Amino acid sequence: MMNLTPTLQDCELLDQQDPLRSLRSQFDLPPGVIYLDGNSLGVLPKATPARVAQAVTQEWGTDLIKSWNSAGWFTLPQRVGDKIARVIGAQAGEVVAADSTSINLYKVLSAALHIAAADQPHKKTIVSERSNFPTDLYIAEALCKERGYTLKLVEAEDIATALQGDVAVLMLTHVNYRTGAMHDMQAVTAQAHAQGALTVWDLAHSAGAVPVDLHAAQADFAVGCGYKYLNGGPGAPAFVWVNPRHTERFWQPLAGWWGHATPFEFTPDYRPAPGITRYQCGTQPILSLTALDCGLDTLLAADRLGGMAALRQKSLALTGLFMQLVRTRLHGQGFGIATPALESQRGSQVSLTRAEGAYTIVQALIARGVIGDFRAGDGGQHPDILRFGFTPLYIGYADVWNAAEQLCQVMASGEWQDARFAQKHAVT
């Protein structure tokens, strides 16, 4: 991008030349909306309503219980998992789509602690990042209480130092949900392994957003979210991956019948299924899995256009453009940029900071059809955040320009100070 501030015409030209432009037509984007929250809830794919309706009326309504076999319901978690594997550098048969991110994190963290305890019983610490997503920290805190471990929270720059202690597991989210800062998974995993610690990676803001190669990184465990960049719909099932070197070393704590080797023999004792299937617990939500399957197809449609590498290139161009527009057009308006300028350290979102008004500015933007979100700070080192996600499947360059233009207008008009934008909703 040139140093001159790009114009709307420049951005429209970039859209015309965008080799991924056709992917946008897979989605039902509401008119008049610039949706910069695909990092929180991905957009509805056009194919999803009819496919889910078919699963309801035909598979459930007509075929009823036969559909566990005839419609392949029983193997859907594995089949969706195989599609997810393709965007996270895993092999077919190594991923299942199941349960929620929080629950899957409990499973893998528990398994990691069992393996660490067997190999190096003196290690009693889990290290994570203080600004990790809270549910990840809560799950770790609960497990630490249950098992007599200590959860040590550090800033990103202090992880290497923290690993020098007796660390059993390093649990990190690859792309930080607040700032969009991305860890070097391969380097951090190598650092952890050099200190004898196992790694648990949360890919909630990575899967479908940035290229991930779990095998190249030699990661140990990973979980991730279905309703963000995978476009699976509200509450979509999450996913879980375990490095094959660990999969069969421990059951997993929620040893339910769907993780049993032979669930339909109904034996009273548990025998874990081989491979990742043991990471299922009970009956999975087939309708939601069906919607997630459609969401993944929108992502895999990029394969013929260069796949995740091409999506990454566009995503970096979009986030780079937004940051450039903020720096030039909103100079002196009190905004900071929490997202790294360095491309290798950036996910697919841009987070702005502002000492006051972050919440009301987001609300004023939403009223204008520019949908981002707000994440509260802690009043100290971590400030309030205005978050903007740029999903390259359906966001274009002119969208970025128009979003920045709306932000300029919200600030210039002073409308963000309007009392009607100050009312806090339950979900921000």
Ligand SMILES: *Cc1c(COP(=O)(O)O)cnc(C)c1O
């Ligand atoms: C979105 C997200 C979650 C969500 O967890 P749920 O169990 O789906 O509520 C967890 N961790 C991270 C890092 C996330 O970004």
